[in-house]
Amino acid sequence: MAILGFLRDFSLHGYDLKNRVASLAGHVRPVADGTLYPTIKKLEEAQCLTRRTAPGSVAAPRHMLEITQTGTDQLRRxxxxxxxxxxxxxxxxxxxxxxxxxxxxxxEQALVLARRREFLDQPTQLFFDEHGAPIPPELLDSPFRKGLMQIHRSTNLTEIEWLDRQIGDLNRRAGFAVRQRGAE
Amino acid sequence: MAILGFLRDFSLHGYDLKNRVASLAGHVRPVADGTLYPTIKKLEEAQCLTRRTAPGSVAAPRHMLEITQTGTDQLRRxxxxxxxxxxxxxxxxxxxxxxxxxxxxxxEQALVLARRREFLDQPTQLFFDEHGAPIPPELLDSPFRKGLMQIHRSTNLTEIEWLDRQIGDLNRRAGFAVRQRGAE
DNA sequence: ACAAGATATATCGACTCCGAGGCAGAAAGC
DNA sequence: GCTTTCTGCCTCGGAGTCGATATATCTTGT
Structure with missing residues (x-):
């Protein structure tokens, strides 16, 4: 998904793609060559992207990759x-x-955000005692588990606020677009 | 790691373990039977835990798992x-x-927290333009990317504050313990 | 003149992990 | 009596990922 997403912005070659994916997800979990290149090949076989050989601007020749209509459709799906x-x-x-x-x-964007919002709304119970009864955060003896739950709650609230604002904005915009079309 | 960590709290059988791991990490990414049971077997072979067959309290017989000294050492490592x-x-x-x-x-706890703290301190640059130049958050056209970076910054700050407080506490406690021993 | 390092693409074997399925006993609903 | 559901353990095949390795070109420093 990240590959097609980046290519949708502008066409790139594998090496550049690797660096961009690395700085996005790879910050957290780097992407190996052995993962990237086979995936590019698979996407090419699935006709999601095309490949043009171009002289390398600095060194070895590059394969410029471009997303196709099929690829765009796949990405949107x-x-x-x-x-x-x-x-x-x-x-x-x-x-x-x-x-x-x-x-x-x-x-459609709002619907996806709403799914995340719904997920974050579920109460999370992380720790249980010997008999399977939930342990409330204030009774946890480990300061690390306490912190874990504090951070979790706090970051969830931050994200929920942002999600609600965004969903509101998007729905207003969608409603406005509908009214525009209705007035024509 | 999660298996040994939970067993260090109290001895458990596979099914219970599965539910605890599921409520901790599995909330995010559920753990399949096909992952859990082979892992238990591997840990048993590595002598990290022992197994006792006990009659099931509700249905089929259980295998009660207990962590060994080897397992505790491994967990601590x-x-x-x-x-x-x-x-x-x-x-x-x-x-x-x-x-x-x-x-x-x-x-030792403080040292681990400090590693995380150091990681969170690194500035993160997620998005770049066609020429590889970084795009500052306020110039991003996508509201989602903007929100992504806002949330990222905000949650990082929350965690950094907590980490600093904890590291301070732990070091004070470590220093106090040393002074206690020194005074004996 | 030569080595080192960045750029750039690709493959292979080893490993991990998951999903699907099987086996089995007990309780609960129809 | 029958099926479903929950408990409880286990295995296999396939998919995906990684680390190591190979190859080739160009720049830069020594």
Missing amino acids: WLRDPEQGFITDDNKWYVLLAFLHHLENPR | WLRDPEQGFITDDNKWYVLLAFLHHLENPR
């Missing part, structure tokens, strides 16, 4: 209806967020 | 000197934090 892991796993969610603007309909 | 991924990947970091209290020396 992934963004519109992401697997649950992209909603629940912070790392994946941030990657999704980084490319959500490629989904052009504000209503 | 992992906690004391974690791989870089446990520092940089939020999901893994939270798992580490959940069991850091099993590392009993406050000075």
Whole structure:
């Protein structure tokens, strides 16, 4: 998804792509060559991108990669209806967020944000005692577990506030667009 | 690591373990049976835990798992000197934090927190233009990328504050313990 | 003249992990 | 009596990922 998302911005070659993916997700979990190049090949076989050999600006020749219509469609499908892991796993969610603007309909964008919002709304119970009874944060003996839950709550609240603002904005914009079309 | 960490709290059987791991990490990325049971077997072979068959309280018989001294040592080694991924990947970091209290020396605990603190201190540059020049958040056209960076900054600050407080506490405690021993 | 390092692409074997499925006993609903 | 559901353990195949390795070009420093 990150590959197609970046290519949607502008066409790139593998090496550049590698650096961009590394700075986005790789900050957290670097992407190996052995993962990137086979994936590019697979996307090419699936006709999601095309390849043009161009002289290297600095050294060896590059393969310029460009996204196709098929690739754009595929990217939009992934963004519109992401697997649950992209909603629940912070790392994946941030990657999704980084490319959500490629989904052009504000209503669809709002729906994706709403899924994340719904997930964050679920109360999380992380720790249990011997008998499986939940332990409230204030009774935890480990300061690290206490901090873990504090940070978790605080960061969730920050994100929820942002999500609510965004969802409101997007729906207003969608409503406005509808009224515009209705007035024609 | 999560398996040994939970077993260090109290001995458990596989199914219970599965639920605890699921509520900790699995909230984000569920753990499959096909991952858990082979891992238990590997840990048993490495003599990190022992297995006793006990009648099931509700249904089928259980295998009660108990951590050994070897397992405790292994857990402490992992906690004391974690791989870089446990520092940089939020999901893994939270798992580490959940069991850091099993590392009993406050000075060692503080050192691990300091590694995380140092990682969070590095400025993160996520997005670049066609020519590879960094794009500052206020110039980003995508509201989602803007929000991504806002949330990232805000949650980092929250965690850094907590880390600084904890590191201070731990070092004070370590210093106090040393003075206590020195006074004997 | 030569080595080192960045640029640039690609493959292979080893490893991990997951999903699907199987096996089995007990309780609960129809 | 029958199926479903929950508990509880385990295995296998396939997918995906990584680290190591190979190759080639150009620049820069010595």
